[in-house]
Amino acid sequence: MIIEKIKESRFTPEVFDIETFGTAFSDHMLLCWYKDGKWGEPIIKPYGKLDFTPAISVGHYGQGIFEGMKAYKGSNGDVYLFRPEKNFERLNKSAVRLDMPEIPEHIFMDGLKALVDLDRQWVPATHGMSLYLRPVMFATEEAITARSSNEYLFAILTAVAPNYYNKPLSVKIADRYSRAANGGVGFAKAAGNYAGSFYPTHLAREEGYDQVVWTDDATHTFIEEAGTMNVMVRIGDKLITAPTSERILDGVTRDSMLQLATKLGIEVEVRKITVQEVYDAHKSGELKEVFGVGTAVVVNNYVAVGYGDERLELPLLSPEESYGQILKKNLVDLQMGVSEDPFGWRVKVEENLVEA
Amino acid sequence: MIIEKIKESRFTPEVFDIETFGTAFSDHMLLCWYKDGKWGEPIIKPYGKLDFTPAISVGHYGQGIFEGMKAYKGSNGDVYLFRPEKNFERLNKSAVRLDMPEIPEHIFMDGLKALVDLDRQWVPATHGMSLYLRPVMFATEEAITARSSNEYLFAILTAVAPNYYNKPLSVKIADRYSRAANGGVGFAKAAGNYAGSFYPTHLAREEGYDQVVWTDDATHTFIEEAGTMNVMVRIGDKLITAPTSERILDGVTRDSMLQLATKLGIEVEVRKITVQEVYDAHKSGELKEVFGVGTAVVVNNYVAVGYGDERLELPLLSPEESYGQILKKNLVDLQMGVSEDPFGWRVKVEENLVEA
Ligand SMILES: Cc1ncc(COP(=O)(O)O)c(C=O)c1O
Numbered sequence: 001m002i003i004e005k006i007k008e009s010r011f012t013p014e015v016f017d018i019e020t021f022g023t024a025f026s027d028h029m030l031l032c033w034y035k036d037g038k039w040g041e042p043i044i045k046p047y048g049k050l051d052f053t054p055a056i057s058v059g060h061y062g063q064g065i066f067e068g069m070k071a072y073k074g075s076n077g078d079v080y081l082f083r084p085e086k087n088f089e090r091l092n093k094s095a096v097r098l099d100m101p102e103i104p105e106h107i108f109m110d111g112l113k114a115l116v117d118l119d120r121q122w123v124p125a126t127h128g129m130s131l132y133l134r135p136v137m138f139a140t141e142e143a144i145t146a147r148s149s150n151e152y153l154f155a156i157l158t159a160v161a162p163n164y165y166n167k168p169l170s171v172k173i174a175d176r177y178s179r180a181a182n183g184g185v186g187f188a189k190a191a192g193n194y195a196g197s198f199y200p201t202h203l204a205r206e207e208g209y210d211q212v213v214w215t216d217d218a219t220h221t222f223i224e225e226a227g228t229m230n231v232m233v234r235i236g237d238k239l240i241t242a243p244t245s246e247r248i249l250d251g252v253t254r255d256s257m258l259q260l261a262t263k264l265g266i267e268v269e270v271r272k273i274t275v276q277e278v279y280d281a282h283k284s285g286e287l288k289e290v291f292g293v294g295t296a297v298v299v300n301n302y303v304a305v306g307y308g309d310e311r312l313e314l315p316l317l318s319p320e321e322s323y324g325q326i327l328k329k330n331l332v333d334l335q336m337g338v339s340e341d342p343f344g345w346r347v348k349v350e351e352n353l354v355e356a
Numbered sequence: 357m358i359i360e361k362i363k364e365s366r367f368t369p370e371v372f373d374i375e376t377f378g379t380a381f382s383d384h385m386l387l388c389w390y391k392d393g394k395w396g397e398p399i400i401k402p403y404g405k406l407d408f409t410p411a412i413s414v415g416h417y418g419q420g421i422f423e424g425m426k427a428y429k430g431s432n433g434d435v436y437l438f439r440p441e442k443n444f445e446r447l448n449k450s451a452v453r454l455d456m457p458e459i460p461e462h463i464f465m466d467g468l469k470a471l472v473d474l475d476r477q478w479v480p481a482t483h484g485m486s487l488y489l490r491p492v493m494f495a496t497e498e499a500i501t502a503r504s505s506n507e508y509l510f511a512i513l514t515a516v517a518p519n520y521y522n523k524p525l526s527v528k529i530a531d532r533y534s535r536a537a538n539g540g541v542g543f544a545k546a547a548g549n550y551a552g553s554f555y556p557t558h559l560a561r562e563e564g565y566d567q568v569v570w571t572d573d574a575t576h577t578f579i580e581e582a583g584t585m586n587v588m589v590r591i592g593d594k595l596i597t598a599p600t601s602e603r604i605l606d607g608v609t610r611d612s613m614l615q616l617a618t619k620l621g622i623e624v625e626v627r628k629i630t631v632q633e634v635y636d637a638h639k640s641g642e643l644k645e646v647f648g649v650g651t652a653v654v655v656n657n658y659v660a661v662g663y664g665d666e667r668l669e670l671p672l673l674s675p676e677e678s679y680g681q682i683l684k685k686n687l688v689d690l691q692m693g694v695s696e697d698p699f700g701w702r703v704k705v706e707e708n709l710v711e712a
Pocket residue numbers: 068189225226227228229230249250251252253254293294295296
C-alpha cells in the first residue's frame with residue numbers, strides 16, 4: 001500500500017457542523033485500479049480529482065457498486081468499525097452479479113482501516129455521530145461498447161455524516177413503479193437500482209411523502225424495502241420484516257436489529273408481509289410502528305404510510321415504548337463502545353497502522 | 357455554441373481498419389453542463405480528459421442514459437443522419453424516468469450536426485460503414501448521498517464503427533435472469549440496464565451462446581428483446597415482433613424495419629410472442645428466422661436459439677430468401693443515400709455549419 005499524506009490537513013472542528021450528508025470529504029481517499037485482469041497496488045492519497053474522459057464506461061453502462069459503512073469514536077477516543085466483513089462480503093456479491101472483479105479482502109480491509117486511522121480526527125466523538133465510509137467500485141474503461149469493462153477503480157471515500165434524515169419520514173407504498181425484477185439486481189448494491197428509484201420518489205414527494213416503500217413488481221402485493229432502508233413493521237407486539245430475496249438488499253442493520261431484538265426478548269417474525277395486512281392492522285389499531293433501518297439512518301420511525309389515496313397516520317410512541325427507538329439506542333450504544341458487544345461486532349481501528 | 361478546433365487532426369485513413377467497436381474516438385466531442393437548474397452553453401472541443409473525483413455521482417447511483425446513432429457517407433460525399441429526432445425524443449424519455457433534466461432540442465440537434473460536420477472526414481465512405489455517434493448524459497455532482505444529482509454532463513462522442521458483430525450470433529432465451537421489472541426502467545436507455553445484463557450474458561457465453569434474449573421477469577414466458585437489439589421472429593412467412601412496453605426499448609431500427617417490411621409487402625404482426633410458440637414452430641419446421649435489429653448491428657440473423665438445455669439450430673437462408681437480410685439491404689441502402697427515401701428519414705448534414 002502506498003501512502004501519500006496530505007501536506008496540510010483540511011480538518012477544522014467546524015466540519016462537524018456541516019448539515020448536508022456526503023458532500024464534505026475528509027483529507028484522504030483510497031484508490032486501487034483493476035487492469036489487465038488484476039488489481040494494482042492500493043494507494044491512499046489526498047482526496048481529489050482524477051482524469052476521466054466522457055467515454056468512462058460507468059457513465060454509459062452503469063457498472064457501479066458501492067457500500068455504506070461508518071466509523072464511530074468512543075468516549076475514550078477509540079475508533080470502531082461495525083461488522084466490516086459484512087460489507088466486504090456484500091460488495092463482492094454485488095461485484096459478481098454486475099460482472100465485475102471481486103476485490104481481495106486485504107485490499108478492502110487493510111485499506112479501510114489504514115484510511116480511517118489516517119483520518120481519525122474526522123471521526124466525531126459526539127454520541128450518535130460518525131464518519132461515513134463509502135467503498136465504491138466502478139467501470140473506468142474508455143470504451144462505448146455494451147460489454148463489461150476491462151478496467152475498474154475501487155475507491156474508499158469518507159465523508160462527514162450529519163443525521164441523514166433529521167426528521168421522521170412519511171413513505172408511500174409503491175403501486176405503480178418498481179425497484180427490482182425477479183432475476184434482476186435488486187439484492188446487489190448496484191448503482192442502477194438507485195437511479196431507477198429517484199423518479200418514483202420524486203413523484204411520491206409531490207404527493208407529500210419522503211420515500212417509497214417498494215413492493216414486488218408483478219403484483220405490488222408484498223412489502224419489500226425502502227429507498228436505502230429495510231423495512232420493519234410492528235403489529236401488536238410482534239416485529240415483522242420481509243425475508244431477504246434476490247430483489248431485496250440484505251441489510252447489515254436489518255440483520256443486526258433482528259439479533260438485537262431477539263436478545264432483548266422482542267418477538268420477531270421474518271416472513272412475507274402483504275400491503276393488505278398492514279392496511280388492515282392500521283384499521284384495527286394494531287399497527288404500532290413501521291420503520292426503516294439502514295446504516296445511514298440507523299432507524300427512522302415513519303409518521304405516515306401512504307396506501308393508494310389514503311394516508312395512514314401512525315401512532316406517536318415514546319422512546320421507551322417504540323421498538324424502533326429501543327433498537328436504535330441499543331445499536332448505537334454498541335457501535336459507539338458505550339455498551340458491551342456480546343456479538344463481537346465492533347472492530348477497533350488500531351493507531352498508527354500506516355507509516356508515511 | 358463554442359467551438360474549439362483541434363490543432364492537428366488525429367485522422368488517418370487507417371482509422372477505418374480498426375476492428376474494435378467504440379474505442380477509437382474522432383477528433384472532437386461536444387460537452388454541455390447542467391448546473392444550478394439550467395444547461396450551460398455547449399462546447400465542441402478536442403476529445404479528451406475531464407476532471408472528476410471518485411465521488412462522481414453516476415459511479416455510485418447510476419444516473420446515466422445514452423443514445424446510439426450513426427452518420428453515413430453517400431457515394432457523392434454527402435453525410436447523413438438517420439431519424440435523429442427519434443433518438444432525441446427517446447433520450448428525453450429516458451431522462452424523465454431517471455429523474456434527470458431533459459436536453460433542449462437545439463443543443464442536441466445543432467450540436468450533433470455541428471460535431472458531425474466538423475469530423476466529417478471520420479465518416480467512412482464504404483457502403484455499409486458508418487461513424488458511430490454516442491449522445492450520453494450522466495450525473496456529475498460530487499456527492500455520495502442517494503438522491504438525484506444536481507449536476508449533469510451531456511456529451512456527444514463519436515467513434516469508429518466497424519461491424520459490431522462480425523459473425524452471426526447464437527442467443528440463449530432467458531429462463532432465470534431478467535433485464536427489466538414491471539414499473540422499472542426497461543423502456544429507457546438507462547446505464548443500469550446494461551450493467552445488469554452482463555453477468556447473465558457472461559453465463560450464456562459459458563454455455564456457448566453470444567447473447568441473451570430476455571423474457572418477462574415474472575414467468576419467462578414471453579420473448580422481449582436481446583442485449584442491444586429488438587427481436588424479430590419469422591414463422592412461416594409472417595414476421596412477428598413483440599409490442600414495445602415499459603420493459604422493452606422502443607428501437608428506431610425496429611420501427612423502421614416494420615415500416616419497410618410493410619412497404620415491401622411482408623406480412624407483419626406486432627404482438628406478444630411466447631417462448632413456447634417459437635419452440636413449437638422450430639419443431640414443426642416453420643421457424644424460418646430469428647434476428648436482432650438495432651443501430652449498431654442493423655440486423656443479425658441468429659444461427660441458433662438456446663431454450664433450456666436444447667440448442668435450436670436455425671435454417672441457413674440465402675440473402676434473397678431471408679427477411680432479415682432483405683430488410684437490412686433496404687435499410688442500409690436508404691441510410692447511405694443509395695436508394696430513395698420515401699419516408700423522409702435521411703437528414704443531410706450541411707457543410708461548414710460552424711465557423712471556428
Ligand atoms: C436499497 C437498500 N436497502 C437497505 C439498505 C440498508 O442496508 P445496511 O443496513 O447494510 O446499510 C440499504 C443501504 O444502506 C439500501 O441501499
